[in-house]
Amino acid sequence: MSATNQPSVVGPEEGESVHLGGTRIRILEDGSTTDHRLGIGEITIAPHTEGPPQHRHAQHDEGFYVVSGTVRFTVGETTYEAPAGTLAMIPPGAPHTFANPGDEPAVLLNTFTPDLYVQYFRDLRDMIAEGRKVTPEATVAVMSRYATVPATDFA
Secondary structure (H helix, E strand, O other): OOHHHOOOOOOOOOOEEEEEOOEEEEEEEOOOOOOOOOEEEEEEEOOOEEOOOOEEEOOOEEEEEEEEOEEEEEEOOEEEEEEOOOEEEEOOOOOEEEEEOOOOOEEEEEEEEOOOOHHHHHHHHHHHHOOOOOOHHHHHHHHHHHOEEEOHHHO
């Protein structure tokens, strides 16, 4: 069997972990099993933690399924309080961000179709490892590598 015909099974404590301040991303599928059609991550957001600046993806859909806790999604000027069991699908071009304003951690299952954005998290991890600060400006610079721009009209 070729490598593309092999299943991927990632256990509860497995996967590639990326820590970004109060947020941890566990990469469950980096696209290598799906021929880059789909990437999947698990995002754990600490209480009272803001997400990235509002931004738009040009080349991929992004899905967020709230596994536990409550997440605040902001899409343009609209805010959604999303408790566990909520799915938010963000098509290319839609300005969006997310945060955990609550007192408990929130866990999201995050999908990227195609997998383009998985490398973004790795790049941020590498930036931290090199001792560089993850500022909004630095985040935007890394986003730009993956057909993603800040939604400055909603900043």
